[in-house]
Amino acid sequence: MKYEPVIGLEVHAQLLTESKIFCRCGTAFGAPQNSQVCPICLGMPGVLPVLNRQAVAFAIRMGLATNCRIAAHSIFARKNYFYPDLPKGYQISQYEEPLCENGWVEIEMEGGALKRIGLTRIHLEEDAGKSVHAEEYVAGNETLIDVNRCGTPLIEIVSEPDIRSPREAYLYLNRLRQLVRYLGICDGNMEEGSLRCDANISIRPIGEEKFGVKTELKNMNSFRNVEKAIEFEINRQTQLLEAGGRVVQQTMLWDANDGKVLPMRSKEEAHDYRYFPEPDLVPLRIDEKWREEIQASLPELPWARRHRFIEHYGLPKYDAEVLTEEQAVAEFFDATARLVKDAKLTSNWVMGEVLRVLKEQKIDITQFAIKPAAFAELLNLMAAGTISAKIAKEIFEAMLTGGKSAKTIVAEKGLVQVSDTGVIEKAVDAIIAAHPQEVARYRNGEEKVFGFLVGQLMKATQGKANPKVANEVLRSKLAN
Numbered sequence: 400m401k402y403e404p405v406i407g408l409e410v411h412a413q414l415l416t417e418s419k420i421f422c423r424c425g426t427a428f429g430a431p432q433n434s435q436v437c438p439i440c441l442g443m444p445g446v447l448p449v450l451n452r453q454a455v456a457f458a459i460r461m462g463l464a465t466n467c468r469i470a471a472h473s474i475f476a477r478k479n480y481f482y483p484d485l486p487k488g489y490q491i492s493q494y495e496e497p498l499c500e501n502g503w504v505e506i507e508m509e510g511g512a513l514k515r516i517g518l519t520r521i522h523l524e525e526d527a528g529k530s531v532h533a534e535e536y537v538a539g540n541e542t543l544i545d546v547n548r549c550g551t552p553l554i555e556i557v558s559e560p561d562i563r564s565p566r567e568a569y570l571y572l573n574r575l576r577q578l579v580r581y582l583g584i585c586d587g588n589m590e591e592g593s594l595r596c597d598a599n600i601s602i603r604p605i606g607e608e609k610f611g612v613k614t615e616l617k618n619m620n621s622f623r624n625v626e627k628a629i630e631f632e633i634n635r636q637t638q639l640l641e642a643g644g645r646v647v648q649q650t651m652l653w654d655a656n657d658g659k660v661l662p663m664r665s666k667e668e669a670h671d672y673r674y675f676p677e678p679d680l681v682p683l684r685i686d687e688k689w690r691e692e693i694q695a696s697l698p699e700l701p702w703a704r705r706h707r708f709i710e711h712y713g714l715p716k717y718d719a720e721v722l723t724e725e726q727a728v729a730e731f732f733d734a735t736a737r738l739v740k741d742a743k744l745t746s747n748w749v750m751g752e753v754l755r756v757l758k759e760q761k762i763d764i765t766q767f768a769i770k771p772a773a774f775a776e777l778l779n780l781m782a783a784g785t786i787s788a789k790i791a792k793e794i795f796e797a798m799l800t801g802g803k804s805a806k807t808i809v810a811e812k813g814l815v816q817v818s819d820t821g822v823i824e825k826a827v828d829a830i831i832a833a834h835p836q837e838v839a840r841y842r843n844g845e846e847k848v849f850g851f852l853v854g855q856l857m858k859a860t861q862g863k864a865n866p867k868v869a870n871e872v873l874r875s876k877l878a879n
């Protein structure tokens with residue numbers, strides 16, 4: 400019998416607010432342990448939470464960008480459970496009446512077809528603290544608690560069970576990450592835990608409509624691990640069923656070191672949490688005006704931008720994809736391309752040189768030394784034939800460190816491209832005279848020697864000869 404996987408993801412995204420969701424404590428990552436904490440986020444008796452407006456705005460941004468219905472009225476709920484890193488003994492979340500419902504995002508399948516993944520809901524909740532196991536400051540057999548993260552605002556994005564393969568799960572997660580980063584609501588860093596993903600997995604015989612019993616996988620802290628863990632779990636369930644066994648509903652942990660999943664606990668049910676409406680918070684009402692303001696403030700979303708890059712700039716799909724992956728890169732390209740006639744030239748340079756430098760220097764494009772206007776000046780010099788591509792690369796390197804404009808560097812170093820045929824002819828004559836053997840070989844049909852002679856010519860002209868003219872002159876002189 401052949402089986403088909405059914406997958407639904409629950410993704411938690413930490414919101415980039417300055418303060419926590421119900422108190423004024425900061426949210427900075429990596430602050431000294433237990434330094435960002437107050438009686439409210441510790442849940443001391445008698446304190447009262449106050450909702451962070453920015454966190455709500457961020458959740459609405461995400462809801463609108465994913466085609467959700469934004470509830471005019473939603474409520475918070477207490478989810479009760481005991482865990483050492485949850486000093487309050489409950490988490491404030493949303494259960495019935497979440498803020499956003501019934502949305503969807505599209506993923507692009509191999510071959511370009513789009514597939515819609517439904518979003519059941521997006522709700523607001525607070526994060527728990529962290530249990531810190533063996534580390535440099537924790538002995539091997541101890542566990543310490545860091546409560547800094549208690550009360551950090553999260554959105555939980557729950558997908559419909561629409562995902563059918565580990566690859567689709569990967570693409571979906573990637574899409575969400577791109578989106579939260581575009582919206583500026585989460586940094587999307589899975590390694591630091593600001594984006595976390597639990598995967599629900601079941602399998603069913605192909606053709607069967609009813610879903611099978613699912614397991615829930617936790618603890619995958621990278622995109623690759625999400626894909627690998629799901630793959631592993633699908634295989635495990637398949638082998639189990641094929642051997643005549645049954646899948647037990649449970650929560651499993653992915654162990655990245657061993658590359659396998661291990662059972663953690665039997666799956667709790669919603670009623671185990673004793674959800675009830677949070678008595679310390681009033682219902683959340685979103686008026687239409689605010690929702691519309693947020694709608695109007697949404698940036699151009701990645702797929703719309705990608706489409707525009709193809710239509711407006713005539714870029715190949717591949718280029719548009721690479722350039723819109725990160726919002727800041729897309730803006731850099733946009734700002735540059737507006738000032739340059741040749742959009743494809745601009746695209747080649749951003750995807751090639753600029754992205755290379757970002758990687759080498761491990762920086763963000765916002766920290767990149769060359770700004771769009773200065774970069775456009777360089778590209779325009781090349782597009783106009785004033786400088787060769789080779790010289791342009793030299794100038795580019797100089798601009799990275801010097802802070803001088805391309806025109807200044809060209810003038811200072813005398814780098815203007817030589818297109819004057821007379822000058823190039825002289826140089827070609829000199830090269831032919833200096834390399835009689837190579838010239839003879841070329842004339843005997845050894846085509847590859849031509850490249851060598853071009854190289855010599857470029858060297859002799861310090862790279863300034865217009866390559867097109869140089870090639871033509873050299874060919875015609877060699878033919879004589």
Ligand code: ADP
Nearest residue numbers: 405406407408558559560599600601610611613
């Ligand atoms: P639970 O009550 O166990 O939390 P939910 O119905 O709330 O389950 O769904 C949690 C997640 O699991 C959702 O992303 C949903 O799409 C997914 N899911 C639900 N049923 C299945 C199933 N049979 N197989 C795979 N995923 C499922």
Ligand code: ZN
Nearest residue numbers: 422424437440
């Ligand atoms: Zn606090």
Ligand code: MG
Nearest residue numbers: 409557668669
């Ligand atoms: Mg659930």
